[in-house]
Amino acid sequence: MAEHYRLAILDDYQRVAMDHADWGSLADHGVTVTVFTKHFGSEQEAVATLADFHIIIAMRERTPFPRSVLEQLPNLDLLVTTGPANASIDVTAAADLGITVCGTEGSPTAAPELTWALILAFARNLPMEHAALREGRWQSTVGFELAGRTLGILGLGKIGRRIAAYGAAFGMTVVAWSENLTAEAATAAGATLVDRDELFRRSDVVSLHVRLSPRTESIVGAAELQLLGPDGLLVNTSRGALVDEDALLTALEEGWIRGAALDVYNHEPLPAGHPLLSAPNTVLAPHLGFVTAESYDAFYGGALEDVRAWLSGSPIRRLRP
Helix, strand or coil, X not given: CCCCEEEEECCCCCCCHHHCCCXXXXXXXXXXXXXXXXXXXXXXXXXXXXXXXXXXEECCXXXXXXXXXXXXXXXXXXXXXXXXXXXXXXXXXXXXXXXXXXXXXXXXXXXXXXXXXHHHHHHCCHHHHHHHHHCCCCCCCCCCCXXXXXXXXXXXXXXXXXXXXXXXXXXXXXXEECXXXXXXXXXXXXXXXXXXXXXXXXXXXXXXXXXXXXXXXXCECHHHHHHHCCCCEEEXXXXXXXXXXXXXXXXXXXXXXXXXXXXXXXXXXXXXXXXXXXXXXXXXXXXCCCCCHHHHHHHHHHHXXXXXXXXXXXXXXXXXX
């Protein structure tokens, strides 16, 4: 190991990383901290910028670390991701290259609360009404109520179970599907187990909460969107690649579904001119699901703990292949 360590904190868009952990305390361990507030435009830019760093703190999946990047970072010893997992880090490649990868805890409530905010914002047309009010117009649209409607949850894990509870609190009927979900587990969460097609066919609102993997990529395509139908709302605060984006754009343009409330996208940050930015019947957020003070305390505080533990020779929360 080097006697002096260069640590990079990536993608600090709001310039708050230094406020959520005592990074200055690492100076006694020979660690200097550099914060990057802008997203790297390419893999080549990331490699060129990070080649001299020994420790990298990655904010979720904002900057990917495939094998092709890791192989070009010869000084990298420790890679920390905020959150307990990161699909954009090739953990196998890291292990092959002798790079330790660690994670952190996160907020259990930040993403579910943002999910419900998007649902309510869409149901009552809040973005449109907000803009209209500022322009001097009063009551421009007619919304719809959630009570009495059916909420479909694709993926009844930790987040999905919270969404089920929110739906029940709003008087909704809750149905759920995930690959290994049992009827007993669904009932315990206040939901009814249905098959995937039935979930889309029956639901007025479908919210996605499955983990992205080769099996779940594009799990929502044209067939599912057509089953959801012209009165259905698709909500995605999980990962953009769960949805076939071309099919979604067609569904929005041709009215297959009522609309979509999205926090995640195939390409992030969403580039200027992207067709979703002009698609009808959408409520869009810039991946805010984890962006809360409480979540950042857990992320950055945990990342600092990971660095200290690694410096002491006893890494914690290691991610392994």
